[in-house]
Amino acid sequence: MSLLVKHLDYEIGNDRILDQISLEIRDGEFVGLVGPNGCGKSTLLKHIYRTYKPKGQTIFLDGNDIMELSAKKLAGALAVMAQENQLEFDFTVRDMVMFGRYAHKKFLEGDTAKDRELCEKCLREVGLTGYETRSYLSLSGGEKQRVLLARVLMQESRYIVLDEPTNHLDVSYQYQIMDILRNQDVTVFSSIHDLNLAALYCDRIIFLYQGKIVDCGTPEEVLTKENIRKYFGIEAQVTRNEATGKMQIYYLPGWVTEKG
Numbered sequence: 001m002s003l004l005v006k007h008l009d010y011e012i013g014n015d016r017i018l019d020q021i022s023l024e025i026r027d028g029e030f031v032g033l034v035g036p037n038g039c040g041k042s043t044l045l046k047h048i049y050r051t052y053k054p055k056g057q058t059i060f061l062d063g064n065d066i067m068e069l070s071a072k073k074l075a076g077a078l079a080v081m082a083q084e085n086q087l088e089f090d091f092t093v094r095d096m097v098m099f100g101r102y103a104h105k106k107f108l109e110g111d112t113a114k115d116r117e118l119c120e121k122c123l124r125e126v127g128l129t130g131y132e133t134r135s136y137l138s139l140s141g142g143e144k145q146r147v148l149l150a151r152v153l154m155q156e157s158r159y160i161v162l163d164e165p166t167n168h169l170d171v172s173y174q175y176q177i178m179d180i181l182r183n184q185d186v187t188v189f190s191s192i193h194d195l196n197l198a199a200l201y202c203d204r205i206i207f208l209y210q211g212k213i214v215d216c217g218t219p220e221e222v223l224t225k226e227n228i229r230k231y232f233g234i235e236a237q238v239t240r241n242e243a244t245g246k247m248q249i250y251y252l253p254g255w256v257t258e259k260g
């Protein structure tokens with residue numbers, strides 16, 4: 001069981017946005033995708049959830065080319081929390097979360113008692129009990145983000161792919177959402193800007209720079225001060241956090257350097 005990307009290239013005009021990306025996310029792993037603004041993280045994730053159509057046979061889910069899976073099959077296997085979620089029409093929070101059951105439904109099948117129970121559980125997990133009848137568009141950015149996570153959980157898929165899931169969230173929800181994801185029995189592949197969050201929650205980190213994978217391994221192997229200097233252009237101190245036992249990065253903002 002794995003998510004496999006093989007030699008994925010993507011160009012816009014003469015610009016190479018993704019350059020020979022190959023990676024494997026194995027069953028049960030929590031893998032973070034990090035790299036500076038514009039390095040291609042969202043573009044890579046958009047290929048995995050088919051917003052962009054990969055050329056040839058490049059992306060495989062449990063051995064199946066994702067382009068050959070029906071929308072329903074893909075939704076049953078892989079849940080997505082993308083960055084932009086602009087809606088033309090308003091829905092209630094309950095409706096938004098219920099959309100996560102699409103892959104489990106027969107044509108025109110209504111919501112079951114199990115669906116409603118699961119919806120309550122997912123909303124409880126993201127701290128939104130009592131929001132069921134609220135209009136989605138009236139919510140704050142962070143509340144919307146948590147509704148989208150509840151929808152992802154409703155999908156009960158084996159794989160969850162997320163583009164910056166902690167965007168818009170206050171510090172306590174950033175950790176809560178990462179905790180919720182970590183405690184699911186699923187495989188997670190997520191872009192993450194906060195390197196300390198990535199270090200705390202990820203089994204492995206894939207480091208992207210100018211459309212190429214430049215490093216891959218455990219947080220300790222990849223989030224070194226050398227890589228942070230080289231690819232983010234900032235000096236950092238990397239130490240161990242005594243409370244968590246995990247690595248802790250401190251940035252030294254007076255020490256911005258040249259990238260690359």
Ligand SMILES: Nc1ncnc2c1ncn2[C@@H]1O[C@H](COP(=O)(O)OP(=O)(O)OP(=O)(O)O)[C@@H](O)[C@H]1O
Pocket residue numbers: 012017035036037038039040041042043044
């Ligand atoms: N439609 C487009 N036309 C031109 N350039 C594009 C287009 N879409 C993406 N790009 C460029 O591709 C590069 C990769 O963008 P992408 O959104 O994947 O980066 P990212 O790593 O997710 O960035 P961020 O951390 O800022 O979210 C950027 O330089 C971006 O400007």
